[in-house]
Every structure is written in C-alpha cells, then in structure tokens.
Amino acid sequence: MSTVLLKDVTKVWPDGTVAVDHVSLDVKDGEFLVLLGPSGCGKSTILRMIAGLEDPSEGDILLNGDPVLELAPRDRSIAMVFQDFALYPHMTVGDNIGFPLRLSGIEPGDRLERVGDVASALGIGDVLARKPSQLSGGQRQRVAMGRAIVRRPGLFLMDEPLSNLDSGLRAELRAEITGLTRELGVTTMYVTHDQAEALTMADRVAIMRKGVLQDVGTPTEVYGRPATLYVAAFLGSPRMNLLEAQVYVHLDQYVALNFGEQALYLPWTDIRARAVAHYHGEQIVVGMRAEALTPVAPEAQGDVLRGRIRYLEHHGHESLAFLDIGATAIVVDEMGSGKREQEQANGALRRFGSTLQKLTGRSAASTVVQSREEKSVLDPGRHHRRPAELAVRLAPYPAVSPGHPLAVAVRMDMLHFFDESGARIDVGWR
Numbered sequence: 001m002s003t004v005l006l007k008d009v010t011k012v013w014p015d016g017t018v019a020v021d022h023v024s025l026d027v028k029d030g031e032f033l034v035l036l037g038p039s040g041c042g043k044s045t046i047l048r049m050i051a052g053l054e055d056p057s058e059g060d061i062l063l064n065g066d067p068v069l070e071l072a073p074r075d076r077s078i079a080m081v082f083q084d085f086a087l088y089p090h091m092t093v094g095d096n097i098g099f100p101l102r103l104s105g106i107e108p109g110d111r112l113e114r115v116g117d118v119a120s121a122l123g124i125g126d127v128l129a130r131k132p133s134q135l136s137g138g139q140r141q142r143v144a145m146g147r148a149i150v151r152r153p154g155l156f157l158m159d160e161p162l163s164n165l166d167s168g169l170r171a172e173l174r175a176e177i178t179g180l181t182r183e184l185g186v187t188t189m190y191v192t193h194d195q196a197e198a199l200t201m202a203d204r205v206a207i208m209r210k211g212v213l214q215d216v217g218t219p220t221e222v223y224g225r226p227a228t229l230y231v232a233a234f235l236g237s238p239r240m241n242l243l244e245a246q247v248y249v250h251l252d253q254y255v256a257l258n259f260g261e262q263a264l265y266l267p268w269t270d271i272r273a274r275a276v277a278h279y280h281g282e283q284i285v286v287g288m289r290a291e292a293l294t295p296v297a298p299e300a301q302g303d304v305l306r307g308r309i310r311y312l313e314h315h316g317h318e319s320l321a322f323l324d325i326g327a328t329a330i331v332v333d334e335m336g337s338g339k340r341e342q343e344q345a346n347g348a349l350r351r352f353g354s355t356l357q358k359l360t361g362r363s364a365a366s367t368v369v370q371s372r373e374e375k376s377v378l379d380p381g382r383h384h385r386r387p388a389e390l391a392v393r394l395a396p397y398p399a400v401s402p403g404h405p406l407a408v409a410v411r412m413d414m415l416h417f418f419d420e421s422g423a424r425i426d427v428g429w430r
Helices: 042-051 095-102 108-121 136-148 167-184 196-202 219-224 227-233 274-277 340-359 364-378
Strands: 005-010 017-028 031-038 058-063 076-080 156-159 185-193 204-209 213-217 240-250 254-259 262-267 285-289 294-298 304-314 317-322 328-332 383-387 390-394 404-409 416-418
Touching: 005 383, 017 042, 017 095, 017 213, 031 042, 031 167, 042 058, 042 156, 042 185, 076 136, 108 136, 136 167, 136 390, 156 304, 156 404, 167 196, 185 196, 196 219, 196 274, 204 219, 204 227, 213 219, 213 227, 219 227, 227 240, 227 328, 227 416, 240 274, 240 390, 254 274, 254 364, 262 274, 262 304, 262 364, 294 390, 390 404
Parallel strands: 031 185, 031 204, 076 156, 156 185
Antiparallel strands: 005 017, 005 058, 204 213, 240 254, 240 285, 240 328, 254 262, 285 416, 294 404, 304 317, 304 404, 317 390, 328 383
C-alpha cells in the first residue's frame, strides 16, 4: 500500500515567489496521477517536496498516512525519474541500474538477477555492458526508469521523463510506462506539460496554474466538464472556443445567449438554464469545442451560428476552418503577469514614455493614461478579449476558401458556461 496526501502545502522561495499555493491533493494506492500545467506552475516543486528534496513553507505531507517531513529522502521509499536521466557516465548500464541495490547492501548475485529482470522487462537486456554515451535517448530513459524500478519502491515520482525525446519515441514509451506501472501496481505521480500525455496515461489529472490547483478528476471529467475557464482553455486541440455572451432570460421559455448580432437559446427544460439565468443582463463566457459544431446548409434553422471563414488550417486527416461570426472571444493567458512582472512592465513603460516624449513631443503622462485604458481591457493575469475565430472541423481540403460563408449547428448540451471570474456555472457538475 502506498498513498500520498498533501494538506494545504505551500512553497515560497527566498525572493518571495510563491511556487505552490495551498495545494491539497490525495493520491490513492496504485493510482497513476498526472500533474499537468505550463512550465513554472509548481508541478516539479510538488514532486521535489514529496521526495524530500525541498521543504514546504507551510502544510504537511503524509505517505501511507504518516507525516514524512522529518524523514530523509532515502527513508521515504520513493524512486524519482528526472527529465535529464541523471545517469553516471563512467558506469555501465548494468551498474547504473544496480547502483541503488549496491547502496542497500544487497548481495551481488541477487543484485545481478534483479537488474537482469528489470532490463529484460524494459527491452535493454542486450546493452547492460555499454556506457550511457553509447545509448540512444530512448535507451537512456529506459535505464533511468530501470534504476527507479529495481528498488521496488512504494511510490514513483516522474518529472517530465519523456520531454527530451522525439514524438514517436514518446508515444512508444508512454505506453510502456503506463503498462509497467500498472503491472507493478505502484502508485505513480507524473509531471508533464503535454496534455496528450496526461489524458492518455492518467487515472486522474491535476491541473496547475501559477502554483494553484485548478481542477482534479479523470481525463473524461477534466476534459468534458472543466472546473474553470483556464482548464477549459488549456485542454483540447483545437482549443475550446470561448465566446463572450450577454444573458437574457425569458422566464419559463428559454435563456438567450447573445453573441453580437447572433444568439443561441438554452431551453428552460435544460437543467443548466436556471443556473445561467442568475446572470440575466450580465456577460458570461460560453465555451464550445469543435466537436460541438457541425457544418450545415446555409438555410438551416435552429441552434445555428453563421459567419465567414477567416482562414483554414489543413492537417491531412481534417481541415480546421476559423469562422468570423461577429462575436468576441475570451483569451486566457497560460501564466498571466504577477506583481513583480507588472512592476517591471510599468518601469519599462515609463522609460518608453520618456523616450516617446523626446521623439514626438507627446507627454509621458498621456502614454501612461493609454496604458491604463489598455490594462482595463487586457486585464493581465486573467484573460483578454479579441474578435472571435470559431474553430470548426471540416473534411480534408474542403472546396471552400477564406471569405466563404459557413453555417454551423451547435449542440446545446455540449456548451460550457463560466462567470467573469473564470469559475464554472453549472449545477451538480461533478
């Protein structure tokens, strides 16, 4: 049995940067949990705190129900696989894999047997006498995994182990890692910024942003019913269309969602209608994925949006049309701007304003006023607005071009609703 419990864990670096902000997370025995998010969001820091390589500023970490903050890393029954392999260049593959067993004082005969078993399972049994410099990237990664597996730990921590490999090899090793950890029944925490890895490998996915845990659930849950606007924007390819909508309620009939000069009507019988109705007269964000949109005949009626193709992307198996429907899109920044970055930006802006004044005679004050106006629209750190480009899936290389009109039917049951803070609007949604 191996479980992990993070209780309100926070990590603040000496310069005041908050790397992890009050994260609580429960990892079950034998579970494969993926920590997903952009670079710098706190994923690896969480792994390092669990391993004992960093100490949390606040909170507690429990392994198998017991606090471990006072335990040294070697006493936590944890094996960690790093992004850069971290192999000993002067040792052979067999010695690298068997090094943890040698430190544990295991007899050479037993050590060789366990190393051979692990190497065979990973498909590197024929390279045990080679040095790491004589191996490919994929083979080196298998050696790093073998060194972790041979210890038979209670918990695997994997910090972006496939990020240095090419896409074909990543796909191959994804399957191997998933199969191996399930076969061994070892609890695994895996860090990645690749959503395809997360949705493919995980039993559950925990999405991070700026040190804050945004959502936790199965791949189906976090993709199909994201908890926040950020999660909705982060997951999916193409990204979810996020449109600004004005809400008008027609009691006992429908809730109108106005996108510029067009509208969709959420029937009152839809259980979500009452939750959305609380925003009567206000603006919300409506999310719709490409799979919720189907091209239809120009004269089609019902839940239909119309526009003109702005541009096309061809992907071989399909084409994506980006449709201008006269609506406003909401764009979510992956990381946003923190206080320090904003202060730096303001300082740069003042210097630019002084230079601009010398060149044009325009006052720096007017430049700062303009920046404030822009800031009110862009709202750094959250999201900003721009003309919508509705992503629609089409057949490969369709007989249309930019400027062509296109009508799409919208599946109302697949819409997502978020308030201005980015929280999901729904009832009993998870």
